[in-house]
Every structure is written in C-alpha cells, then in structure tokens.
Amino acid sequence: MGGVTFGDILFIAFVCGVIYVIMFFVHRAQRIEARRQESVAVPVTDDEGLREILVQTSSIAIVGASNNPDRPSQQVMTYLLEAGYKIYPVAPTADTILGQPAYASLADLPEPPDVVEVFSHPEAVPEIAREAAASKATVLWLQEGVKSDEGLRIACAGGLKVVMDRCMKKDHQRLVKEH
Secondary structure (H helix, E strand, C coil), rough: CCCCCCHHHHHHHHHHHHHHHHHHHHHHHHHHHHHHHHHHCCCCCCCHHHHHHHCCEEEEEEEEECCCCHHHHHHHHHHHHCCCCEEEEEECCEEECCCCCCCCCHHEEECCCCCECCCCCCCCCHHHHHHHHHHCCCCEEECCCCCCHHHHHHHHHCCEEEECCHHHHHHHHHHHHHC
C-alpha cells in the first residue's frame, strides 16, 4: 500500500469540483426564488381569504378615522365597533372618535393591530404600508376606492396580507354576518 497517488488527488479534486458546482446552482436557484417571491405582490380578493381575515381579526387601526358622521370612515368604524372589534382610530387632530381614544400615528398605538384599514388618498398608502409593517400588523386593508401598487409591494415585502379597494363593512356583512 503506497501513499497517495496522482490519480487520488485528481479524483478528490473532481469530487470537490462537482460539489462546488452543485452548491453554486442550488444557491443560485434559492436567490432566484427569493427574488420571484418578493416581486409577486397579489392582494387578497377571494371570499375565503377575506372571510378568514375578518374572522381572525380582533383589532383594527383605522387610518383616516373621522369625527364627521357623514364620512365613510366613521360609518365603517361604527359598524365595526358594533360587530365587536377593538378599534384604534388614527387621526392626528382628534382626541377621541366615537368614544375611542384617537392616536396620532400607528407607532403610537398601545399594541399592534391585526388590521390597518386605510381611509386615505392613494399617495399616502406607501408610507402607511411601511408604518403598518413596522407596527407588526398582519393585514393592510385599503378601503373601497383606495388603490396603490407601490403600497401593495411594500406591505407584501413586509409580510402583510393586503386587501385593496374593498369595503370592510360590506365584506363583513356579506361574508361573516350573514353566515
């Protein structure tokens, strides 16, 4: 039994090369899949997904809440309070709305809300999406008439589910209250 031969060295080098190539392609595939997942930002639109969000939710921050009874945000807030949700109105100029303490921003809330519902202009949504992700919310819900592809991408990248251009009150009445 002699020592290590040149053939042994070549064989070891060949095996190491094969392992390196395999690892290279596995790592490359993982990077491609991670980029693909980041770029796929799709809002929840199916009834089953919406119902799941509404049933699993216990607290909702309403960004753009208002003391004006003619505003949709107050009508929706009234309904959601009556439905048993814990509501955190986010309105920098108000002290209370419908008897609930108002907060200047999502960062000021006493606990992370399950859902951040947005009654704001679409231009404000990307920043609200960042704040929602930072607040550890699980869902960003853009009220009927509010759409933002950038906000959708930001929220999805932050791990949030997104509902866009839908009325939470109407969906709750249709999917939860009637069943």
